[in-house]
Amino acid sequence: MPELVGNVLVGQSGGPTAVINASIAGVVAEALNHGCIEEIYGTLNGVLGILQEDFIDLASESQQTIRGLRHTPGAALGTCRYKLKKQADFERVLEVFKAHNIRYFFYAGGNDSQDTADKISKLAAQQGYELRVIGIPKTIDNDLPVTDHCPGYGSVVKFVGTTVRELACDAEAMGQHDLVTILEVMGRNAGWIAAGAAMAKRRDHPHDAPHLIYLPEVAFSTEKFVADVQRVLKREKYCMVVVGEGLVDSDGNYVSAAEATDAFGHAQLGGAGDYLASLVAQHLPNVKARVSKPGHPQRAAAHAGSKTDADEAYMAGQAAVKAAIDGESDVMITLVRGETDHYTCETGLAPLSDIANGVKKLPREWINEDGTSMNHQFVRYVQPLIQGETPVPYENGLPAFAKLDKVRVDKLLPAYEL
Amino acid sequence: MPELVGNVLVGQSGGPTAVINASIAGVVAEALNHGCIEEIYGTLNGVLGILQEDFIDLASESQQTIRGLRHTPGAALGTCRYKLKKQADFERVLEVFKAHNIRYFFYAGGNDSQDTADKISKLAAQQGYELRVIGIPKTIDNDLPVTDHCPGYGSVVKFVGTTVRELACDAEAMGQHDLVTILEVMGRNAGWIAAGAAMAKRRDHPHDAPHLIYLPEVAFSTEKFVADVQRVLKREKYCMVVVGEGLVDSDGNYVSAAEATDAFGHAQLGGAGDYLASLVAQHLPNVKARVSKPGHPQRAAAHAGSKTDADEAYMAGQAAVKAAIDGESDVMITLVRGETDHYTCETGLAPLSDIANGVKKLPREWINEDGTSMNHQFVRYVQPLIQGETPVPYENGLPAFAKLDKVRVDKLLPAYEL
Numbered sequence: 001m002p003e004l005v006g007n008v009l010v011g012q013s014g015g016p017t018a019v020i021n022a023s024i025a026g027v028v029a030e031a032l033n034h035g036c037i038e039e040i041y042g043t044l045n046g047v048l049g050i051l052q053e054d055f056i057d058l059a060s061e062s063q064q065t066i067r068g069l070r071h072t073p074g075a076a077l078g079t080c081r082y083k084l085k086k087q088a089d090f091e092r093v094l095e096v097f098k099a100h101n102i103r104y105f106f107y108a109g110g111n112d113s114q115d116t117a118d119k120i121s122k123l124a125a126q127q128g129y130e131l132r133v134i135g136i137p138k139t140i141d142n143d144l145p146v147t148d149h150c151p152g153y154g155s156v157v158k159f160v161g162t163t164v165r166e167l168a169c170d171a172e173a174m175g176q177h178d179l180v181t182i183l184e185v186m187g188r189n190a191g192w193i194a195a196g197a198a199m200a201k202r203r204d205h206p207h208d209a210p211h212l213i214y215l216p217e218v219a220f221s222t223e224k225f226v227a228d229v230q231r232v233l234k235r236e237k238y239c240m241v242v243v244g245e246g247l248v249d250s251d252g253n254y255v256s257a258a259e260a261t262d263a264f265g266h267a268q269l270g271g272a273g274d275y276l277a278s279l280v281a282q283h284l285p286n287v288k289a290r291v292s293k294p295g296h297p298q299r300a301a302a303h304a305g306s307k308t309d310a311d312e313a314y315m316a317g318q319a320a321v322k323a324a325i326d327g328e329s330d331v332m333i334t335l336v337r338g339e340t341d342h343y344t345c346e347t348g349l350a351p352l353s354d355i356a357n358g359v360k361k362l363p364r365e366w367i368n369e370d371g372t373s374m375n376h377q378f379v380r381y382v383q384p385l386i387q388g389e390t391p392v393p394y395e396n397g398l399p400a401f402a403k404l405d406k407v408r409v410d411k412l413l414p415a416y417e418l
Numbered sequence: 419m420p421e422l423v424g425n426v427l428v429g430q431s432g433g434p435t436a437v438i439n440a441s442i443a444g445v446v447a448e449a450l451n452h453g454c455i456e457e458i459y460g461t462l463n464g465v466l467g468i469l470q471e472d473f474i475d476l477a478s479e480s481q482q483t484i485r486g487l488r489h490t491p492g493a494a495l496g497t498c499r500y501k502l503k504k505q506a507d508f509e510r511v512l513e514v515f516k517a518h519n520i521r522y523f524f525y526a527g528g529n530d531s532q533d534t535a536d537k538i539s540k541l542a543a544q545q546g547y548e549l550r551v552i553g554i555p556k557t558i559d560n561d562l563p564v565t566d567h568c569p570g571y572g573s574v575v576k577f578v579g580t581t582v583r584e585l586a587c588d589a590e591a592m593g594q595h596d597l598v599t600i601l602e603v604m605g606r607n608a609g610w611i612a613a614g615a616a617m618a619k620r621r622d623h624p625h626d627a628p629h630l631i632y633l634p635e636v637a638f639s640t641e642k643f644v645a646d647v648q649r650v651l652k653r654e655k656y657c658m659v660v661v662g663e664g665l666v667d668s669d670g671n672y673v674s675a676a677e678a679t680d681a682f683g684h685a686q687l688g689g690a691g692d693y694l695a696s697l698v699a700q701h702l703p704n705v706k707a708r709v710s711k712p713g714h715p716q717r718a719a720a721h722a723g724s725k726t727d728a729d730e731a732y733m734a735g736q737a738a739v740k741a742a743i744d745g746e747s748d749v750m751i752t753l754v755r756g757e758t759d760h761y762t763c764e765t766g767l768a769p770l771s772d773i774a775n776g777v778k779k780l781p782r783e784w785i786n787e788d789g790t791s792m793n794h795q796f797v798r799y800v801q802p803l804i805q806g807e808t809p810v811p812y813e814n815g816l817p818a819f820a821k822l823d824k825v826r827v828d829k830l831l832p833a834y835e836l
Binding site for chain 1: 434490494497581583585586587588589601617621709722807812815816819
């Protein structure tokens with residue numbers, strides 16, 4: 001493979017996670033090892049930054065800052081949900097890449113982002129512009145195909161599992177067979193995160209919280225829910241329910257606590273958690289329901305993050321650079337689990353087009369027959385992903401996170417109309 | 419002081435916290451040092467357990483378990499909100515104490531619990547039954563009078579501050595001067611917890627999140643809120659708002675996102691956070707608002723707890739036993755801050771009746787004139803309380819908490835009708 005001399009551009013896209021910055025740290029650290037890489041740029045807010053030439057010089061950041069990214073949540077370069085649509089957008093991307101001699105493009109994101117990277121890669125090839133494009137997996141939703149799991153997932157499961165354990169201590173102190181504690185977690189289309197709450201059960205303690213998990217994969221039935229809760233409350237002083245925000249009824253419609261509107265018709269209040277609470281109020285006299293909805297903090301909870309997850313995200317960033325140097329392009333880094341009992345994880349490669357158009361569903365056979373608990377296959381799959389604690393440094397009593405200096409790269413082209 | 423030989427009873431009451439169990443550990447550890455203490459009992463669910471003779475033998479728990487209580491959230495003995503009302507209830511308490519030769523009663527709780535302890539103490543004195551009653555302060559609300567601060571407060575502030583920092587990383591990645599992130603925290607009657615979010619700002623970074631804090635102490639005005647948010651969004655890419663659940667309007671009524679009802683008239687949805695989001699939707703076109711409402715997990719978040727807080731809770735438990743041995747009674751342990759610049763904390767004593775009828779308000783002079791930020795006096799007050807990280811042990815990727823064996827003490831009396 002002939003050496004390709006030029007500049008690196010790295011970007012982030014989609015929802016932030018606790019570990020997407022670790023992947024950027026991996027890209028920067030590895031890029032510094034290769035003489036054929038001249039500049040290391042970051043694009044602000046993903047493809048938006050490319051269209052607008054909003055680049056920063058990552059090589060000028062301090063080593064301390066880059067190291068700090070390994071435990072800093074969010075997306076330090078900024079992210080976007082902008083989708084390149086028009087042909088003109090794609091042409092502009094290439095024009096900007098040529099102007100800045102970008103020869104290596106790394107994009108961390110989920111399905112949509114990998115689709116964007118794929119299209120950019122194919123257009124460059126078509127125009128004969130030598131460009132190596134490598135995707136880096138990122139999503140708390142754990143729904144990318146091919147890869148064994150996705151950076152970001154282990155950390156959100158660790159936080160949710162921690163929260164279930166702590167909330168269980170709280171509920172156990174209060175309940176007298178009359179308390180339902182509902183935790184609504186993220187996951188609009190799949191139950192990967194809600195299922196992960198099952199990790200809170202200690203080994204050989206099947207009656208530990210969470211007692212009931214409601215997943216988008218299992219059509220919701222009010223009758224079954226009421227019976228489930230009654231059964232648990234007979235046995236336990238409290239019933240802990242975990243529900244994914246994307247819970248659907250048998251017609252495939254999202255359940256939601258009524259069409260609540262304020263005086264102005266705004267604000268659609270109440271999701272799956274509030275809905276379940278309303279069912280308790282309606283069907284179970286003398287039982288109290290309370291709802292916690294951690295929301296976005298759960299995907300940013302680096303202080304309770306998985307070291308395994310952060311390390312793998314870093315490794316994926318490094319692997320992306322190595323693969324590009326080796327001449328690979330139009331592929332995404334995947335995580336490949338070793339086949340031995342002792343967990344190991346290496347990186348692999350998969351065509352971007354395979355990632356862009358697929359979705360990995362939570363296997364139905366990992367859900368127990370009751371529809372509200374997970375079996376040992378699921379536990380075996382997730383267990384290694386939550387191991388180790390991210391070594392977040394504390395300063396004055398709170399976690400200290402890295403902030404980029406963001407030294408701007410000069411713009412070389414006329415402005416572009418979005 | 420003549421030696422009083424007999425048994426200890428310790429109980430917990432009110433809402434659980436991240437450190438109330440540390441106080442129990444302190445009581446047990448200290449009680450073992452004194453020969454005049456024969457048995458160490460715990461009452462299950464506070465006064466309810468007394469009325470029903472539901473006692474456990476704490477001395478029979480393993481040392482590992484008692485040590486584990488120092489970082490276990492919730493209330494391991496169970497708690498209650500039952501208020502002793504009838505004279506018969508109080509008579510029953512004394513009858514049970516006499517039957518089990520309880521001579522030392524330690525009660526960890528907030529105002530109501532200290533009031534209960536006070537009444538029990540006075541009745542015993544009146545009846546000539548020698549009993550030493552010591553209250554142990556406990557509340558995340560930090561509203562007990564006399565004591566400098568309350569065990570439980572430092573940990574909830576540390577968790578809220580951590581959450582604000584992480585959520586800020588997430589919001590900063592997404593916002594383009596068009597995103598309002600609202601975090602609703604606990605605190606029905608006072609803004610101590612919401613104010614604590616101010617600790618998330620780094621020193622000399624006044625523009626750090628949280629940008630706006632809305633407190634129950636400052637009457638809410640929609641016009642000012644809209645103007646506040648607009649001002650922040652001009653300067654910052656996102657606006658982070660922290661609001662206490664007890665926000666009130668100028669008439670003193672709780673604000674709430676409309677009278678949302680489901681088809682059955684149940685479920686009063688939406689609190690202060692949802693209300694602020696509805697105002698954004700209504701008054702600020704093209705600005706998106708999102709709400710996180712961590713709920714009860716915030717008061718149980720031992721994994722992000724303050725070591726200072728947990729250590730002081732333990733110390734308060736020890737001090738309660740020492741004071742009782744010294745002949746004190748009808749008092750609560752207080753935390754007394756040293757007067758030097760270097761933070762120190764000792765315990766003191768205050769009459770239970772002073773605690774039961776007072777409330778410590780967040781000083782108005784610690785809130786800046788803008789009504790939405792805290793001044794340096796507040797920061798200086800809270801800073802020491804969040805220092806150090808509770809050393810929670812991890813097992814298989816998640817925090818491992820202590821569970822009591824709960825060996826029951828034989829009942830000696832006929833059952834009591836509640």
